[in-house]
Each structure stands twice: as C-alpha cells, then as structure tokens.
Amino acid sequence: MFEDAELGHTLSKEDFDKQLPALRERLLQAQTKLLEAKRFPVLLLINGVDGAGKGETVNALHEWLDPRHVQSMAFGATSDEERERPALWRFWRELPPKGKVGIFFGNWYTAPIVRRVLGESRKVELEQSISTIEHFERMLTDEGVLLLKFWFHLSKKSQKKRLEALSRSKRTRWRVTPQDWENASRYDDFRAVSERVLRETSTGSAPWIVVDGSDERYRSMAVARTLLDALERRLAAPPGEHERSQAKPAPVSIRDDKGLNVLRALDMTRKLEKKKYEEKLDALQARLNQLSRNPAFSQRSLICVFEGPDAAGKGGAIRRVTRSLDARQYRVIPVAAPTEEERAQPYLWRFWRHVPRNGRAAIFDRSWYGRVLVERVEGFCRDEDWRRAYAEINDFEEQLAQSGAVLCKFWLHVSEDEQLKRFEDRKNTGFKQYKITDEDWRNREKWPLYEQATCDMIDQCSTEIAPWTVIPANDKHFARVAVLETIVSRLAASIEK
C-alpha cells in the first residue's frame, strides 16, 4: 500500500504557484455550497508516520478553506469523563455537523495501532478494534458523512532525514518529541501493523488515501485536490444519491401461518394482587437501592430503555425504578423530536450524548429504537435507514456493554383492549389528560404495523449482552415488579460476580 508513497513525489514551486489560485477558488466555492446545502458533513482523518507533515498540511487546508467552518480536533489523553464511557464517545461528541468540515488527528486508529506496536494489545484485540472501526465508519458513511481518510507516509530513510532536519532548526525543534524518535526506532513494526490496519479498513465508501509526505507542496496539493474532487462529486450528485450502504437489507421476520409472534405468545393475563405487589415492590426497591450503593457500581453504569405501546405504563414503571435510586445518580431522558443540532448529526448522536458516566443511571423513556418503530411505521425515514439501524444499534449496545454499562431493555406490552380502556380513563381524569393526544389515537389504528415492527426489533436486537425483556403489562403491578426483578438480577450478576 505504501509503494507509491515512497517514490519521493515532488511538486515544483512553479507548478504549485500556478495551480494554487484556481484550486483555492474551487475549494471555497465547494465549501460555500456545502455550507449552504447543509446536506452532509465532511470528516477528514489525518494519520500516518511522524514527521510526514500532517500538521503543516492541515494548516494549509485551514488557510485555503474558510477556516470558520473547519474544526480540527486532536484527541490526546482521555479525560475522566471520557474514560468512564465507551471508547468512541469522545469522537461522537466532536463530530462535525452537516455543512461543516471536521479534521481529526489522533483519531480512532491511533490507539489500536500504537498499542499493538508497543505490544500492549494482542492480535485478537487489534482485530476487534478493526471490526468496531469498520462498523462505525460504515454507519458514518451510511448516515451521509463524506469520510476521507488520509495516511501520510514516509519511507524509513525519509523519516529519519525529516526528523533530523526538524531537530536542526531552532524553530521546528519542538515538533520532534522523544516519543517521535522512540516511534521511529520501531518504524518497521509501525509499518507492518499500519499496513494491515489500512488494508482491512479500506472500504468502498471510505478508502484510505496514502499520501507521500516527503514534499510539502506535493502532499498539501494532493490532499487538497482529493478533498476538492470528493466534495465536488458529492455536491453534484442528487441528494440521497450518494454512496449509500451496499449492505443487504437486514433479514426481517415473516408472519407465520398461525399469526404467531413473540407478542402474541405473551400471557397477557398475568397479574399480581395488590398486597403481594406491595411486598415484592418494597423488597425489590430496597435491593436495587442496595445494589446502586455497592462500591462496585462505581465502575459500572446502568442504562434502561423503556419502549411499548402508548399507555403501556412506561412512566409508572420508570418511577418505581427511580424511587429506589438516589436522585444524584439517575437521569430520565425523554425522547422526543430531535433538535436542530441533533438533526445535523448521525441518528445515534442524540443518544450518545446521554451515555452516563460510571456510577450513574440513564433511563430512556423511548429510545434509539424509535428508528425501527415509529420512524419505520410512519415513514419518517427511508427504508434503507431503518433496515441498517438494527446492526448499528447492536454495535452501539455492544460498545455500551464493553464499557461496563448494564443494559436493560423493556418492552411493556398491553393488549389493544387494555390500551383503549386506559385512553378512556385518561380522558376522564383531569390530571392525566395531558398524557393523551390525537397522535395516540392515530397510532392505535396502525397496531398491526407496530406489532410487526416490534417483533422484528426483538428478533434483530435481543442479544446476549443486551437482551430485550418483553413484559405483559395489562396488569401494572405485574409489569412493575417484572421490570424491577430484571434490573436487580442483571445488576447483581454484573457487580456481585
């Protein structure tokens, strides 16, 4: 992969000066269009060997573009807020919104490569990282991000020459750190590991662009031209026509002859007498409280997701959970229409921003499953968007679980009759009227569609690390106790093991 980049490409000052004005003009025009259309964000990953001029090239880009709409970000040591969340969280929080250009140094490739070269990780861990990255980048490009991955390369000899040259001049000496020399001494290892990573992560929608870093004019021009070309092509394509996921549609379950499915198989008559309920509730709440104060929980977090038909009793169940927790620990996140800033980002961004730190709980009243439920049924997103969401959600939840989060996902189910009864009841109870809207009545008409979407969702996203707990909730007592029992048992299994 690096052969061409070791040929020592150069660009004469004359040619450079001749090409530059037209290039700048076109870059600015493309950037202005990008900003006006706000159709997609542009994300440049800047990686490669030390001394290959990454910083200088980015500075040149900052100069040639309108710098007000370019944000470069370097990810150094993690903060404590970052360490207590999935590894990708720090990148999610800095993603450029639609219309803007983001440039990431020290991105998600850095740690996996460096750790492997230094022998801090095993081969299988590198493989896992690569797989996580592949999924993440596929999601980004599927969401419309124009992702350009630049690898700045230098041959072993050129790198040595370059670092020496930088060290000689007083003005540039600071750029060469002891770490750079240390890394240079491992050039061959770095090259081997990088080559493998690049090969495995070079995909159709986000290929690596390897740049010969030995000549300043050449490499800046190469990067700028690549950016310009990608940007112009993408802007010229009709909206929605961009390089979409080539992924096959996710398999979606088919209704069987008998109309049997996971919801219909529920025993909706399950109930719990009031006295029994109160006893159990008391004991479970005390137990959950105790678990939440277990010192081991400070290395874990709890994420609960509540989904279900309208009036299934999500709010009531959530309150039974939160009552057992210290108010300092939890947050309920009601999921409504996304804000403008959220709409300018990939779909999952608005959930990533609420991922809790260790020792905390986040309780989602509706969730990222909206994509495969309401958005699918109501046609709020395109077919391919909800179809790919199953895999994206599984990736997301896997990352949450890996970072120590205990995930409990509840589908509280009510029958159509019971829902109707509750709607009528709400209409007649003053302080519950706010809970019922015209939309709720409209949604009822689409019951079979929602049922199908729900079954598909459970089918696709009930995984070992994040299983769905489907609860018959015609009886609120039964449902609340079932919710608490699940949380208690999952939490206990996780922190008392």
Added chain:
Amino acid sequence: MFEDAELGHTLSKEDFDKQLPALRERLLQAQTKLLEAKRFPVLLLINGVDGAGKGETVNALHEWLDPRHVQSMAFGATSDEERERPALWRFWRELPPKGKVGIFFGNWYTAPIVRRVLGESRKVELEQSISTIEHFERMLTDEGVLLLKFWFHLSKKSQKKRLEALSRSKRTRWRVTPQDWENASRYDDFRAVSERVLRETSTGSAPWIVVDGSDERYRSMAVARTLLDALERRLAAPPGEHERSQAKPAPVSIRDDKGLNVLRALDMTRKLEKKKYEEKLDALQARLNQLSRNPAFSQRSLICVFEGPDAAGKGGAIRRVTRSLDARQYRVIPVAAPTEEERAQPYLWRFWRHVPRNGRAAIFDRSWYGRVLVERVEGFCRDEDWRRAYAEINDFEEQLAQSGAVLCKFWLHVSEDEQLKRFEDRKNTGFKQYKITDEDWRNREKWPLYEQATCDMIDQCSTEIAPWTVIPANDKHFARVAVLETIVSRLAASIEK
C-alpha cells in the same frame, strides 16, 4: 430566617389527600403550557440541612409533574474537564432549556457554604462567592429563567431525631452517611453561615423560600404550591413582562463636542514595511510557539477574541496566530447565528460551551460582544438586554481569568475608505468573493452607529483582567504584528511570572 421553619409545620394525611388531586392537575396544566410556549426555563435550587427531605420532595415533584420534562441534576465531585474551567462551567452545561424544569442539588451554594463551615475558606472568599452568585443569578433571571431557591430547614433537635429515625430503618439507613453526622455535629456553624448566605442572596427576583422539612406532607405540598404559584403567575404575565432586571441602565458614553473617541484617536497611518514585518512575524511566531509549549501553559488557557468592522483582517490575523500553535491545541470558533439549542438558553450559554480546557486555546472570530455591537445596532435584542450585557460580560471574563485563562481581546479597526477598497478588491478576486455579502454593504451604511457601539463597548468592558487592544488595521502587516505582540506579552506575563 429560619424561625418559621422551626415551628414544626404539619399537614394531616386527610388534608393532603384532599388537596393533592387538584394540585397535580394544575401543576400538569401549567407544565404543559410551559412546554408549549417555550418562553422560559424553570430552575429549582434544592439546598438545606441534611435529613430535611430534599430527595423525597424532589421525588414527589418528579411524580406530580410530567417527569419527561424535569431534569434533576446533582453536582458531586468535579471531573477533570470541569476542574480545568471556571467554577460555574459545570452549571452552565446543565442549565435546562426553555420549556423545561431543572432541579439542581448540590449547586453553586454548596461549596462556598461547606468550605466556610469547615474553615477551608476565609470570610472574604465567602463574600466573593456570594457576589459571584448574585451576579450569576441576576443574569439568569434577567434572561428569563424562573429561578426558585428552596432551603430545607430542620431545627437542631429535629435534625438529630430525623437522622436517628432514618438510621433505625433498614430501608433508609443508607441515606445517612458518616458525612451527615459529621455535618450535624457542626449544626450551629452551618446554620450561621447558611443564614448569612441566604440573607445576602435573597433578592427580589430570586428570593429564598425556606421550607420546614420536618413533615413530609407539609414540605412537599409547600414546595409544589410555591412552584405552581410562581409558574402560573409567570405564564399569565404577557411575554417579556416578567420580573425584569431592576438594574439601572448601564452608563453609556456620550459623544463629545469634538467628536473625539477612542477609534478616531487612532493613528490609522501606522504601517510596517514588508521586510520588517516578516522579520518580526517570524520572531513573534517562534516566541508564541515556545510559550505555548511552556509546561506552565498546561495550567493556563488562552482565549482570544477578534472583533472589528467587516474586512478588517480578522481572518488573516487569526491565521498568523494559529500558525504558531500546534493544531492539537487550538480551536477557532466562528460566531454565527445561534442554533435552536442555543436560543433556548441564556445568551452567554453558547460561549460557555466553548470555554477551553487548560493547555488549550480558543480563538473567537466574533464573540459574545455581538450583543453590544450587531444586536444593539440592528435591534436584534431589546434595549435592556444589551445594556445589561456589559456587566454580564465583565462577570464572564472575570470568571475566565480567575480560572487561569489569559484573555486577549482585539478590535481591529479599519477606516471607511480602506474598508471600501477591500470590499471592491474582494469582489474582483475570485476566491475571495465568498467573503463579501449584501449584508456587508448594508452594515457599512450604519458606520456611525457601529462606531458608537464600539466605543461604548471598549469603555464598559476594557478591564484590567481583560483589556481591549484596539489596533489600527489599515495596514495588515502592522495589525498582525500588534496582535501577536499582545498575545506574546500577556501570555509571557502570565506563565513566566
């Protein structure tokens, strides 16, 4: 202040049960109106003595309100990201948006009171904290926040009884920490310091509401009724008619006979020959780079603000600064129209979110001064809003400076003639065309108004900790060197002292 709250108010179960349904109905109605109108946010501060039922009362509120639009937040130990920023940053980042209810435990009152009681701070520091709080809260209420400050009180005897009762029951024992007993042993000190703080921070627009915490039903009802009353009254008032700042208008300078002002007094003929410029630029950039790599800078941050008429050369000056910095260190923040999430917050929120960590630089291309410049001149905000902004900005900058930020604020000034020349030039240079819009031409017509606004701004906000540097910028060389000289000298004074 605490006398009434020590009388042992109670509410019988009968009365409580009788009042509750109507209260809940009205609370929900008010909350729905709040959410629909999105005119202002509601912020409840929950403070008081341990064992006075703060958590239980908030739980009750969560139950009586629509919990999806209430966010309770407890501020415990600071994270490293928080420690490297002004003390108020952590509260800014959690402020509820318009239409929502936020409940803050462990808020900005906690540390000043606790530290004073434990003897970790001196009296004068407490006074400073109180003053900071007063200004902060005045800003919040001026911005429309409905701020309700609850102090949960218990007499010494009641507190002891309450803590003992909690400790006796297995289910509530966890609530009483050793710290609570420790605090209880200092009851008198806590009472004295709190009394003083409450007295000094009880203002017309945000008075303290002291609640007798000895009876669960009484205190929950008292808090809920207070909230309801405040909410209903505020919703009934015509928009904009809420309790606005009683502050007198900020003094604004008057033009003198000779039309003399700080801008006209500038020597606009200042210039620097190209050769001299290049020499100086080189030396200054090397020096700035050296300073940015000084280990002492890791305890500081750099915040630069660039303001000036259109085409004054802000972008070019910024690039001369950023070129001396490592791309990993800085971020340019272009200030454009606020987003939806930003519009739902107090004015300064969108700048607080960009406050850099230590060791980093934030460069604002236009800034919070927009309020007293473009918003004032174009009438984008009301008269009282920009008039109070001077004091709010000074508070903001004081907090930045206190947290270790080095602030450099530049007004790059060009004459009307020079601006016209540059506009024409831009029109004729392909890759600069994007820089000039109809708005730029319109703004030119309001030159005298902008001049007045600028002079007032410098008058009001050029402070010792954050002085304005006004630079004649008809000659770009001169201006860029002056910018770098200022940053270098301020940074050196701060980190080499």
